[in-house]
Amino acid sequence: MSNNLEKDGAAVQSVDRALSILKLLARHGELGISEIAAHLEVHRSTAFRLIMTAEMHELVEQTADRGKYRLGVGVLRLAGATTARLDVVRESRTIGEKLAAAVGETVNIAILDRDAVLYVDQMAGPSALQTYNWAGRRVAAHATSNGKVLLAHAPVERLEKLAAGPLESFTERTVTDAQRLGEELDDVRGCGYAIAADELEIGLTAVAAPIWNVEGTVVASMSVSGPTFRLPAERLPGVAEQVVAAAKQVSSRLGWHGNENGRALTG
Structure with missing residues (x-):
């Protein structure tokens, strides 16, 4: 039972962080992985995994210089x-x-x-x-x-x-x-x-x-x-x-x- 609760808690935390990323991009326009990680107070690798998932659903996209991310067409x-x-x-x-x-x-x-x-x-x-x-x-x-x-x-x-x-x-x-x-x-x-x-x-x-x-x-x-x-x-x-x-x-x-x-x- 405790393992299930821990998994549920981790899943909820991931959703919360993913939604926070969308709000950050809506507020700032464009942000890099390091900037997103700093805002969320998470490791860069964690921010990267969240961004990759959001990008897979077209909720975010990389800018032309491949350095920063912005809201994608999925949000539209x-x-x-x-x-x-x-x-x-x-x-x-x-x-x-x-x-x-x-x-x-x-x-x-x-x-x-x-x-x-x-x-x-x-x-x-x-x-x-x-x-x-x-x-x-x-x-x-x-x-x-x-x-x-x-x-x-x-x-x-x-x-x-x-x-x-x-x-x-x-x-x-x-x-x-x-x-x-x-x-x-x-x-x-x-x-x-x-x-x-x-x-x-x-x-x-x-x-x-x-x-x-x-x-x-x-x-x-x-x-x-x-x-x-x-x-x-x-x-x-x-x-x-x-x-x-x-x-x-x-x-x-x-x-x-x-x-x-x-x-x-x-x-």
């Missing part, structure tokens, strides 16, 4: 992803609240996070009493309307990777056949929205549409979800029309002008 990618997510949440909030009020059900904003859907915001409608809070939850992409929208516009390699593994079954309605899922994603691209009825949970139905950014790529999805008895099949086309319209409003606020490229950048 992380910052850009966070900014994009915050932009989507900010621009969708008012529109989502209006949609939730009009439909009477819960509205969610989601992004693709590796092989799952990450819910980043939620607006509850008047009919959604004691609604489940989806914000912050990761869910299997193939079993949700948001996931199907995002997968429909995801890079081909991501779909191939998903299809290569088993698709988990959550209910008897969950699509677990890769070929059938591919056909559904084709339909999603064609009609502009996705439906998942009783696929993640029995009694839960959702309709989702894509949110595009200025570059014409899908960065998120917007959905309406509620009890299946309140969202029966005959009501879904009308709800889908409202969701698509609201998602396009958000897309417009992000600078989209109808120039779809059909690729998701997030996750």
Whole structure:
């Protein structure tokens, strides 16, 4: 037990030092190994190992003279992803609240996070009493309307990777056949929205549409979800029309002008 605690402590210390290096470079711009070691009060070899690890992840890079280090493009990618997510949440909030009020059900904003859907915001409608809070939850992409929208516009390699593994079954309605899922994603691209009825949970139905950014790529999805008895099949086309319209409003606020490229950048 003591060995495990010592290893955990060393790992935490390494993370702390690595983050301290990023802060130092942000403050000073460029620093050499000896300077970083002095700031951290560690041996030069320790600072070098930390820098090499950060450089491997492109969080730092060497300057042209190979003597000093500065923040790398990996930091910019992380910052850009966070900014994009915050932009989507900010621009969708008012529109989502209006949609939730009009439909009477819960509205969610989601992004693709590796092989799952990450819910980043939620607006509850008047009919959604004691609604489940989806914000912050990761869910299997193939079993949700948001996931199907995002997968429909995801890079081909991501779909191939998903299809290569088993698709988990959550209910008897969950699509677990890769070929059938591919056909559904084709339909999603064609009609502009996705439906998942009783696929993640029995009694839960959702309709989702894509949110595009200025570059014409899908960065998120917007959905309406509620009890299946309140969202029966005959009501879904009308709800889908409202969701698509609201998602396009958000897309417009992000600078989209109808120039779809059909690729998701997030996750």
